[in-house]
Amino acid sequence: MNKSAGTVGRLLAAQAARLGERRALIFAATDTELSFREFDALSREVAKGLLASGVSRGDHVAVWAANIPEWLFILFGCAKIGAVAVPLNANCGVYELEYILRQSDAKALFWAGGRTEECLAALRGICSGDPVAADDARRFPELCRVVAVGEPLCPGMLGWKEFLAGAAVVDDAALAYCEKKVRPDDVFLIQYSSGTTGFPKGAMLTHAAYVAKAAVVADRKGHTANDVICVPVPFFSSFGFLAVLVAIAAGAATLVMERFLAREMIAAVERWRATAIYGTPTMFLAALELADLRSYDLSSLRAGGISGDYCSPELAEAVIMRLGLAEAGIHYGSTETLITIMPRPGDPLGKRTATVGQALPDTMVKIVDLRTGRGARPGEHGELCTKGASSMLGYYKAPELTAEIIGADGWLRSGDLAWIDSEGFCRITGRIKDVIIRGGENIYPAEIEEFLATLPQVLDAKVVGVPSAFYGEEIVAFVRLKPGQKASALELKRFCRRLISINKVPKRVFFIDKYPETASGKVQKSKLRETAAQLLECESRKI
Numbered sequence: 001m002n003k004s005a006g007t008v009g010r011l012l013a014a015q016a017a018r019l020g021e022r023r024a025l026i027f028a029a030t031d032t033e034l035s036f037r038e039f040d041a042l043s044r045e046v047a048k049g050l051l052a053s054g055v056s057r058g059d060h061v062a063v064w065a066a067n068i069p070e071w072l073f074i075l076f077g078c079a080k081i082g083a084v085a086v087p088l089n090a091n092c093g094v095y096e097l098e099y100i101l102r103q104s105d106a107k108a109l110f111w112a113g114g115r116t117e118e119c120l121a122a123l124r125g126i127c128s129g130d131p132v133a134a135d136d137a138r139r140f141p142e143l144c145r146v147v148a149v150g151e152p153l154c155p156g157m158l159g160w161k162e163f164l165a166g167a168a169v170v171d172d173a174a175l176a177y178c179e180k181k182v183r184p185d186d187v188f189l190i191q192y193s194s195g196t197t198g199f200p201k202g203a204m205l206t207h208a209a210y211v212a213k214a215a216v217v218a219d220r221k222g223h224t225a226n227d228v229i230c231v232p233v234p235f236f237s238s239f240g241f242l243a244v245l246v247a248i249a250a251g252a253a254t255l256v257m258e259r260f261l262a263r264e265m266i267a268a269v270e271r272w273r274a275t276a277i278y279g280t281p282t283m284f285l286a287a288l289e290l291a292d293l294r295s296y297d298l299s300s301l302r303a304g305g306i307s308g309d310y311c312s313p314e315l316a317e318a319v320i321m322r323l324g325l326a327e328a329g330i331h332y333g334s335t336e337t338l339i340t341i342m343p344r345p346g347d348p349l350g351k352r353t354a355t356v357g358q359a360l361p362d363t364m365v366k367i368v369d370l371r372t373g374r375g376a377r378p379g380e381h382g383e384l385c386t387k388g389a390s391s392m393l394g395y396y397k398a399p400e401l402t403a404e405i406i407g408a409d410g411w412l413r414s415g416d417l418a419w420i421d422s423e424g425f426c427r428i429t430g431r432i433k434d435v436i437i438r439g440g441e442n443i444y445p446a447e448i449e450e451f452l453a454t455l456p457q458v459l460d461a462k463v464v465g466v467p468s469a470f471y472g473e474e475i476v477a478f479v480r481l482k483p484g485q486k487a488s489a490l491e492l493k494r495f496c497r498r499l500i501s502i503n504k505v506p507k508r509v510f511f512i513d514k515y516p517e518t519a520s521g522k523v524q525k526s527k528l529r530e531t532a533a534q535l536l537e538c539e540s541r542k543i
Contacts (some may be wrong), residue, residue: 004182006183006207006208007079007182007183007184007186007207007208007211008075008076008079008188008207008209008210008245009047009076009081009162009179009207010081010179010182011044011211011214011245012036012039012040012076012079012249012538013080013179013454014038014250015036015248015249015251015326016036016039016040017033018036018043018251019036019037019225019251020035020036020037020189021035021036021037021230021431022035022036022066022225022251022253023035023036023249023253023401024038024039024253024254025039025069025072025253025254025256026227026228026254026255026256026272027068027069027256027258028165028256028257028258028264028268028271028272029257029258032069032353034069034238035179036074037099037199038252039072039073039076039238040076041280041535042069043072043073043076043077043079043080043138044077044080045073045077045164045167045180046073046076046077046167046524047077047078047080047081047175048068048166048167048168048174048175049077049163049164049166049167049170049172050077050081050083050108050157050171051081051174051175051178052166052167052169052170052369053108053145053147053158053163053166053257054107054144054145055078055081055083055107055108055145055297056081056082056083056178057081057082057083057181057182057186057238057465058066058082058083058084058105059083059084059105059108059176060083060084060104060105060106060108060142060190061074061078061083061086061107061108061109061110061426062087062088062101062104062108062109062110063075063085063086063087063088063102063104063109063110063236064087064088064090064092064097064109064110064111065110065111065112065149066090066094066110066112066234066258066259067231067234067235067240067256067257067258067259068112068149068258069256070110070112070160071112071120071245072235074110075087075189075235075241078188079182079207079343080175080178080179080182081175081178081179081182082178082181082182082186084187084188084189084190085188085189085190086100086106086190086192087189087191087192087235087236087237087241088100088140088191088192089192089234089236090234090236091235091332092119093119094121094122095117096200097122097427098122098140098190098338099199099200100192100200100202101140101381102138102140102295103199103200103396103397103450104190104192104200104202104396105140105142105455106140106143107142107143107144108143108144108145108146108147109123109143109145109146109147110147110149111123111146111147111148111149111157112148112149112150114167115398116157120153121154123146123154123157124154126140126143126146126155126156126231127146127155127156127157130245134360136412136498144372145158146158147159147160147163152264159350171513182207183207183208184206184207184208184211185207185208186206186207187204187205187206187393188205188206188207188210188244188532189204189205189210189241190203190204190205190396191205191238191335191392192540193335201207201395201396201398202395202396202397203238203335203336203392203394203395203396204340204392204393204394204395204396205238205338205390205392205393206393207503208337208389209389209390209391209392210241210242210245210338210390211245211249212362212389212390213242213245213338213339213360213362213390213481214242214245214246214248214249215249216361216362217242217246217249217339217342217360218246218249218250218517220342220343220344220371221246221276221303221305221342222303222327222345222358223246223247223249223250223252223276223303224252225249225250225251225252226230226252227247227250227252227253227273227275227276227303228253228254228255228272228273228274228275228276228300229243229246229247229252229253229254229255229274229275229276229277229278230251230255230257230268230274230276230277230278230279231243231244231247231254231255231256231257231267231278231282232257232260232277232279232282232283233260233278233279233308234260234523237281237308238333238334238335238338239278239307239308239333239339242333242338242339243278243305243448244256246278247492250488253272255268255272255274260279260283260286260521262283262286262287262289262290263290264291265277265287266287266290266298266481267281267296269296269300269301270296270298272300273300274300275300275301275302275303276301276302276303276304276305276325276328276360276374277301277304277323277325277328278304278307279304279306279307279308280306280308280309280521280522281306281308281309281310281311281312281315281521282515282517282521282523283521284306284310284319284323284497285315285459285460287323288315288318288319288322288367289459289483291483292334293322298323299324300323301323301324301325302324302325302326302327303325303326303328303345304319304323304325304328305328305329305330305331305342306319306328306330306331307330307331307332307339308521308522309334309493309521309522310428310446310449310523311330311522312449312453312460312533313350313354313450314330314452314454315449315453315460316328316352316353316354317349317353320349320352320353323468327346328346329342329343329345329347329351329352329353329357330342330343330352330353330355330356330357330358331343331356332357332426332428333355335392335413336391336405336412337386337388337391337392337412337414338341338362338389338390339360339466340359340360340363340365340386340388341356341357341358341360341363341365341426342356342357342358342360343356343357343425343524344357344358351487352427354427355425355426355427356426356427356428357370357426358423358424358425358426359386359424359426360388362388362389362390363386363387363388363390364386364388365384365385365386365387365389365420365426366384366385366411367380367381367382367383367384367385367387367418367419367420368382368383368413369382370382370432376419378419378420378421378422379413379419379420379421379422380419381412381417381418381419381429381442381444382417382418382419383414383415383416383417383418383432384414384416384417384418384426384428385412385413385414386411386412386414387410387411387412391406391410391412392412394406394407397464415431415432415433415440416428416430416431416432417429417430417431417444419433419436420431428446429444429446429447430444430445430446431525434464434465434525436463436464436473437465437472437473438465438468438471438472438473438474438475438503439471439472439503440472441501441503443463443465443475443504445462445463445465447503447504448461448463448475448477448496448500448506449461449463449477450499451496451499452477452479452492452496454490455487455495456482456485457481457485457486457487458479458480458481458482458485458487458492459480459482460479461477461478461479461480461483462477462478462515462523462525462528463475463476463478464476464478464528464529465529465530466529466532466533466536467533473483474507474508475504475505475506475507476506476507476508476509476510476532476536477506477508477509478510478511478512478528478531479492479509479510479512480510480511480512480515480528481511484493487511489509489510492506492509493505493506493509497518508532508535508539510531510532510535515528516531529541
């Protein structure tokens, strides 16, 4: 990678100049391939279209779409002129849409399909000239352009062809002038949290954070221009876009899945001889559950990463052994920091499945005792804190929230419980907010989840705490069984009583087919807690 490419736009341009016609993008849904030169040229065209539409350096541009080619062209087009990208969850509803458009001060919105009629109605209201639009204009004072990636739906909305036609009025010299003004420490992207609790928060991440992190991850993973990296994760998540940038930094090809479906992903891996997969635990689990998995030729696979949510050692080992990802491991990161901790391909199997590896060279990590606030010793539980160049600048227009997570010394609180051993390998044991305090004792759900997963019938388990008048909190387990397997709640509880501490035995075990998840594939434990409380209330009424 060109070490002088300090911005996202210049990184792509440098790779296009170096690699030319070498394959950069593969879109499985349309059987389409693009070279690095074509990728950069299309991004430049979008950059000119943005300038022609009145978007300039520092303006915020929202993008609401699945993993389609235009999503990448828009993001890199923004990067080239210094506009700030605001990815929207492709499955967001009208409430999230309107909130983020307002809170982010988005000047333009690119739309490629909404989830509900309410969202479409909101867009029509924003674009039309009726009295409702006047109200919408007051609610979205910065928004002045809505572009449909396709045909426009209503008056006032610009179609994709019309948008690109505007690029003709901007010459190469004008674009080059704008590109030179973009600095590595400029904000490149505002990444909003999933908003499972409270309002979504927009983490401001710089060009330098993404470019440097992509290079560091590509180096640790040993990626080269010979790799084909499959990315089934949504681009609107920090994990998904970073995976694309890692491939670009390595000169590798990115195999894009427009939407995740396990069978389509595995077929695409076979079709294009992918060498790596970056996905969430639920994505890998869905692939492993395919009844005909062995009928696919996955011999090209060697590397990959599991991230985005907690992953049990059992699942990580199954991914490595059954999918052939011999060099894969669990990675750790967040919206606010990108990937900060990951294993090396040559680390022992146990380290790559039971820990998230060691801190990357650009990141410092420490464990802080929850009671004293002091640094914990090796092997002691506490909150994981990180410090590094890839940390966010802060939450957009939320200095109070920023101060809660980033200290004056620059250390960022993760909200995650962890411990680090004497060799620097880190083990994540859950979220602080998920810790169950039963009878004054801290219970870490991840320990019980990992134990339940050792039962032959159990596919996986999620453990939450519910209020208890006597103990303060009680333990409830939600369990998914493997296909064709049977088990009773009593059987699982007896198994627990024999082998783990009595205070860690779930009071109730509920069987479930599917966990509630965010669009990024994270299990929503807040909803599981609500479900557990409702089920226990129903049980008490029957008694």
